[in-house]
Amino acid sequence: MIPVNEKMLGLGEKSSAIREIFEYGNKRRAEIGAENVFDFSLGNPSVPAPMCVNETLVKLLEKEPDSVHAYTSGPGDRNVRASVAEYLNKTFGSEMTYENIYMTCGAAASLTSTLNAVINGGDEVIVFAPFFPEYRVFIEKAGGELVAVKCREDDLTIDARRFEESVTEKTKAVIINSPNNPTGVVISEKQLRDISGVLKRKSAEYGHIIYLISDEPYRELVYGGVKVPFVPDFYGETIICYSFSKSLSLPGERIGYIAVCEKATEWKRLFSAVCGAARSLGFVCAPSIFQKIVPECLGKTSDISVYEKNRNTLVGALTEYGYKLASPDGAFYLFLKSPDISAAAFCERAKKYEILLVPSDSFGFDGYVRIAYCVNPGMIDRALPGFRALAEEYKIKK
Amino acid sequence: MIPVNEKMLGLGEKSSAIREIFEYGNKRRAEIGAENVFDFSLGNPSVPAPMCVNETLVKLLEKEPDSVHAYTSGPGDRNVRASVAEYLNKTFGSEMTYENIYMTCGAAASLTSTLNAVINGGDEVIVFAPFFPEYRVFIEKAGGELVAVKCREDDLTIDARRFEESVTEKTKAVIINSPNNPTGVVISEKQLRDISGVLKRKSAEYGHIIYLISDEPYRELVYGGVKVPFVPDFYGETIICYSFSKSLSLPGERIGYIAVCEKATEWKRLFSAVCGAARSLGFVCAPSIFQKIVPECLGKTSDISVYEKNRNTLVGALTEYGYKLASPDGAFYLFLKSPDISAAAFCERAKKYEILLVPSDSFGFDGYVRIAYCVNPGMIDRALPGFRALAEEYKIKK
Numbered sequence: 148m149i150p151v152n153e154k155m156l157g158l159g160e161k162s163s164a165i166r167e168i169f170e171y172g173n174k175r176r177a178e179i180g181a182e183n184v185f186d187f188s189l190g191n192p193s194v195p196a197p198m199c200v201n202e203t204l205v206k207l208l209e210k211e212p213d214s215v216h217a218y219t220s221g222p223g224d225r226n227v228r229a230s231v232a233e234y235l236n237k238t239f240g241s242e243m244t245y246e247n248i249y250m251t252c253g254a255a256a257s258l259t260s261t262l263n264a265v266i267n268g269g270d271e272v273i274v275f276a277p278f279f280p281e282y283r284v285f286i287e288k289a290g291g292e293l294v295a296v297k298c299r300e301d302d303l304t305i306d307a308r309r310f311e312e313s314v315t316e317k318t319k320a321v322i323i324n325s326p327n328n329p330t331g332v333v334i335s336e337k338q339l340r341d342i343s344g345v346l347k348r349k350s351a352e353y354g355h356i357i358y359l360i361s362d363e364p365y366r367e368l369v370y371g372g373v374k375v376p377f378v379p380d381f382y383g384e385t386i387i388c389y390s391f392s393k394s395l396s397l398p399g400e401r402i403g404y405i406a407v408c409e410k411a412t413e414w415k416r417l418f419s420a421v422c423g424a425a426r427s428l429g430f431v432c433a434p435s436i437f438q439k440i441v442p443e444c445l446g447k448t449s450d451i452s453v454y455e456k457n458r459n460t461l462v463g464a465l466t467e468y469g470y471k472l473a474s475p476d477g478a479f480y481l482f483l484k485s486p487d488i489s490a491a492a493f494c495e496r497a498k499k500y501e502i503l504l505v506p507s508d509s510f511g512f513d514g515y516v517r518i519a520y521c522v523n524p525g526m527i528d529r530a531l532p533g534f535r536a537l538a539e540e541y542k543i544k545k
Numbered sequence: 546m547i548p549v550n551e552k553m554l555g556l557g558e559k560s561s562a563i564r565e566i567f568e569y570g571n572k573r574r575a576e577i578g579a580e581n582v583f584d585f586s587l588g589n590p591s592v593p594a595p596m597c598v599n600e601t602l603v604k605l606l607e608k609e610p611d612s613v614h615a616y617t618s619g620p621g622d623r624n625v626r627a628s629v630a631e632y633l634n635k636t637f638g639s640e641m642t643y644e645n646i647y648m649t650c651g652a653a654a655s656l657t658s659t660l661n662a663v664i665n666g667g668d669e670v671i672v673f674a675p676f677f678p679e680y681r682v683f684i685e686k687a688g689g690e691l692v693a694v695k696c697r698e699d700d701l702t703i704d705a706r707r708f709e710e711s712v713t714e715k716t717k718a719v720i721i722n723s724p725n726n727p728t729g730v731v732i733s734e735k736q737l738r739d740i741s742g743v744l745k746r747k748s749a750e751y752g753h754i755i756y757l758i759s760d761e762p763y764r765e766l767v768y769g770g771v772k773v774p775f776v777p778d779f780y781g782e783t784i785i786c787y788s789f790s791k792s793l794s795l796p797g798e799r800i801g802y803i804a805v806c807e808k809a810t811e812w813k814r815l816f817s818a819v820c821g822a823a824r825s826l827g828f829v830c831a832p833s834i835f836q837k838i839v840p841e842c843l844g845k846t847s848d849i850s851v852y853e854k855n856r857n858t859l860v861g862a863l864t865e866y867g868y869k870l871a872s873p874d875g876a877f878y879l880f881l882k883s884p885d886i887s888a889a890a891f892c893e894r895a896k897k898y899e900i901l902l903v904p905s906d907s908f909g910f911d912g913y914v915r916i917a918y919c920v921n922p923g924m925i926d927r928a929l930p931g932f933r934a935l936a937e938e939y940k941i942k943k
Binding site: 149157158191195208215266284398412413419420430431434436 | 617
């Protein structure tokens with residue numbers, strides 16, 4: 148055995164369940180043609196980036212062909228950071244400046260930089276199941292321990308009582324993700340007040356701050372007029388982890404930010420810890436030309452009406468076939484109750500109809516499947532007969 | 546005190562010595578005009594990116610306006626990885642495929658992903674002083690301990706005997722950096738044979754592999770026909786950490802790669818450990834559009850004749866004034882023996898002439914200053930009278 152780090156080797160050898168399904172899809176696409184495979188496995192935006200992205204890129208290459216590629220400071224270009232702060236202030240009434248904003252290489256970098264900034268060895272970080280599986284990887288690499296608190300079975304929302312019981316003296320931070328991957332649930336104002344109440348009581352009880360890390364790459368992806376509450380309005384000790392991957396459909400380019408809330412205690416020191424963590428992980432600066440498109444693209448999104456239409460088609464048809472699911476308010480995921488006791492068995496059977504789904508145990512929650520509906524609408528139409536046939540096989544009662 | 550990670554806070558609050566000098570330069574530029582400040586502090590490429598960079602970017606935005614921004618797999622786009630392998634094979638006679646190449650967000654990411662892949666808590670990593678100061682940050686964050694081995698005082702090359710004495714049972718890896726920052730020294734074939742000999746003897750003695758990490762962002766920046774030997778030709782257990790920041794003058798865009806040598810024992814597992822480490826640090830993929838310019842830009846460089854001219858001007862003039870320095874073969878740094886016992890005092894005195902230099906203690910080596918000559922040639926001409934006056938103040942004997 149070569150003398151590498153076993154834990155890193157394990158992470159590298161065991162690709163995520165989602166990736167495995169995607170690879171199976173690639174095999175089937177090669178075998179029977181892409182149009183015959185109904186792959187709902189990956190959260191890869193299916194609509195193109197808004198015009199502002201490529202237009203601004205071309206403009207920058209014309210106007211600043213050299214300086215646009217230069218280093219920025221670690222936290223990012225000052226004007227870019229100021230534009231993000233200004234946008235947040237205008238939209239949510241916060242009072243941030245460029246000093247609160249750290250530009251990152253996307254959501255994962257936002258999370259790892261934040262977690263490594265706040266975690267000391269042995270600290271616990273609470274997440275709500277179902278949760279994005281990489282949370283475990285990021286928390287454990289930062290020296291922390293993941294504590295999962297299950298959401299309610301009925302509506303997949305956070306159970307405040309169960310949450311309160313799970314906070315211990317070792318709890319350093321709590322991650323929330325709204326709109327949620329994999330459920331699409333948006334955390335309500337009422338729920339945020341409950342979460343904040345728990346955190347305030349427990350911080351007082353244990354005599355130290357518990358940070359709230361708000362992972363919100365899907366913030367703008369909401370449908371039917373739903374509003375995503377601004378988390379710092381409910382709890383001051385909040386760090387927002389944002390990414391433009393989904394809202395601007397540029398997941399490969401790695402651009403996002405961390406907003407260290409101005410209401411956080413000694414937020415400048417907290418910000419410095421984020422700087423130190425990002426530096427030690429090897430993030431020198433976020434890609435400079437993608438930083439510089441941000442001021443032109445803030446508040447804009449890809450054409451998310453496509454996702455809304457997909458959601459409505461799927462929710463309508465699947466409900467008609469007898470499946471149990473809540474209509475998700477946001478993101479581009481749908482969390483379907485598995486008609487089979489084993490979600491894995493249901494996913495296997497769905498493959499007969501070339502339908503690829505992710506079983507929910509990947510998200511720390513049994514008995515469901517995730518359907519990523521950021522896909523071509525035509526694919527949904529072609530997949531529906533398969534979903535109907537599956538419902539009949541399982542004799543689901545309507 | 547807020548409950549953040551103290552070590553990360555320390556790293557965030559204490560910016561590097563180099564950055565501090567650069568900030569002082571910004572202040573002076575604002576006060577007396579940029580043309581009157583002779584700032585040799587930063588290794589920021591002063592010549593523009595070669596045409597292939599922006600041309601390929603525009604072409605990609607025209608041809609694949611949407612798919613160019615999509616996720617690639619963690620290790621990168623397969624065609625891009627294959628092109629890097631092919632380039633290395635053609636240039637150096639290696640036998641790599643895409644499976645040996647991991648595309649990264651630049652040199653720092655290459656290093657942190659590699660170090661986190663191989664280090665287990667308490668392992669030692671040997672570096673040669675003077676060394677790039679971030680090595681310490683990266684090694685310690687990965688759970689390792691930095692062991693510095695001083696280069697020879699006379700020619701700043703590696704002292705193989707001193708190196709051999711410093712290898713212990715805990716030595717997991719050795720970092721070399723050629724052409725070197727801060728000295729410009731290129732490690733010769735003879736020296737690589739010596740290093741390899743030490744590593745082979747010590748690996749056998751301790752019964753485990755010692756990895757050689759070759760940090761080579763300056764590989765193409767060599768002058769006067771000097772060749773940089775290909776490290777895996779001398780030692781199989783080699784991991785190359787590369788960046789396009791310097792060769793293509795796009796340091797802000799964060800694009801580089803790791804090449805896990807095909808001669809390394811169980812290199813596929815070593816590669817997997819790199820994948821796992823990068824994933825856990827928050828690197829999802831290298832910026833996709835910058836990955837995709839790589840095949841068009843491999844083997845090309847910015848106009849490095851500017852750096853060579855700068856080097857020749859500076860070496861000629863400073864030698865004439867009586868300063869002691871070796872003519873560097875590569876990179877864009879010159880390591881000058883301080884005429885003052887205290888390099889810091891010399892740097893302070895140089896500020897009188899608006900000359901900004903970095904004292905060598907930042908690099909773990911006393912008594913020198915680093916001159917980054919990736920600057921506008923006119924600035925060198927304007928700075929020379931100051932260097933001459935300083936030599937006179939110190940009564941340097943010619």
